[in-house]
Amino acid sequence: MPRILKVAAAQVGAVHRDADRQETLFRLISLLDQAASQKVQLVLYPECTFTTFFPRHLFTSQSELDTYFEHNDDLLSSPSTAPLFQKAAEYGIDISVGFAERTEDGTGYNTCIYFSASQGKIINKYRKVHLPGTVEPFSDPEAVNQLEKRYFTPGNLGFPAFRAPNLLPSSSITTKQSSGTTGLVERKEEQGKGDPVLGMMICNDRRWPEVWRSYALQGAELLLLGYNTVAHNEQLIRRNQQTGKLVQQSNSYMNSLFSISAARCGLDDNHYNLISGSAIINPEGHVLAESTTKDDELVVAEIDLEECRQGREKTFDFGRHRRTEAYARIVDQVGVVEPELL
Template sequence: MHLRAAAIQLNSRNNPAENLATVEHFLEQAADMGAQFVSLPEFWTYLGPYSGFDEAAQTIPGPAIERLQEKARKHKMIVHGGSIVERVTSTPGKFHNTSVLINREGEIIAQYRKIHLFDVDLANGEKHYESERIVPGNQLVTAEIEGITFGLTVCYDLRFPELYRSLALRGAQLLMVPAGFTLHTGRDHWEVLLRARAIENFCYVIAPAQVGQYPPNRQCFGRSMIIDPWGLVLAQAQDMPSVIMTEIDLEQIARVRAQIPSLEHRQPQVYEL
């Protein structure tokens, strides 16, 4: 089975209306390129200070996701909605970092709430405390559409290989990593981690990213990528908003796993994770 897969790289900011218009433009571009599956980056509806979450947050379904559903129906594309700021209706002032998967009929097939929160003090002076506003998820999510099994993750999850191994053992073939990696961490870690997750699990990795500056004077690394199960980079974005696309051969997963059956060679009775 082959799938024409696209990843959209964005420079989202703290203006949800402008961000949505940009996303709709790139979704149309991806459709014109013949994409059958399209993925968006983390926080595509709003990227800015945590103080803006109250105004920018939405429910699911809500206006932003409904627009993605419309595009999926119009172009008969599978759409992975990166992640948005989802309002926690039961707890005012709290939010989830939530990813959504939509089928060609425009139906929401799966939702994933980011498990690992980005609470760090970086050497360049950047401080990120996602847990101040974000409530972590507590469920692994895989979902099947048309015989393809997707494993859903978001950004900082990438640093926890046990999550990806768990998704692979649940049958995931495409590992989704929508992200907004910082410039400071991304230039040294982004590609290395993505290729490692692909190689460790012999899965495709699709990683649409944010790029460029956003308020308050911070910068995302970009370099969105699509990586095959052997760890080869099939497509990579440059340092600007854009669409990258490649054709995925899902049978490649079985061929690679037959060469190096490391998943079968695991000895889980020896180690605990």
């Protein structure tokens, strides 16, 4: 049975450090308006959706830094963010949004959430685990800094997959109790049915295959990835959108799932060149749709989650082919340890 969704990446162009929050919010809602006109059911926004990517700057004023953070409980009520969720609920479109989160104890996280329009609430949260960059800025005043390690704490929520309700016309299934089951592996006849199984990651997480596999082992059918990526950073690494897309394509294939990536791109502050490359990829690693600009752009595709079965029941049937007894090094070791010299 086909399990068809119409999904979109809401790519966002340049957002400068002095950008007006309400103007940026208007742009985000305009993308949602376009999605509604095309009958899209799920829209992904980029990392740190509501502001410029502030971790490239060194802030000496705590009060100025605080203006870039949101309190999770305030997302649905703050005038700087709430109208986007209200419009999503009005249209009946689920959205995933990235933001800088400040908890009650003052901890900062690079976070994204999933808002279910049918439920009228946030149903899942992810905090970025793989923080790139440095704590201190580079000595070169012309350098492009990446200070996520200064402003954020590594995520503490792991990689929980979740089901998004009411996206499919009929997703209810009848399950049968099975005696002797361990609960570790879902019954085969139930896999690939019901509400879509989703997962979220943020920017640098996409370069770590462990993230993708963790979600795939929970049956994730669609992964959502928002990012802000500088094209050229001599102190760290040079990047281009083709490399970013290659990571997305290869991991989608190796885990038999769809993925959507949404970029914050363009020339921020007329100095910071961010790659675009927003794309929707199928379980064979093929590009279904991708951005053609470095501006605000809605990238749309219709996907059939049933296509995840091809890989999962054959080449990447984890239950039959994975050999965990051979993988201990992956979780027991952090840095590189080479064999001894001859």
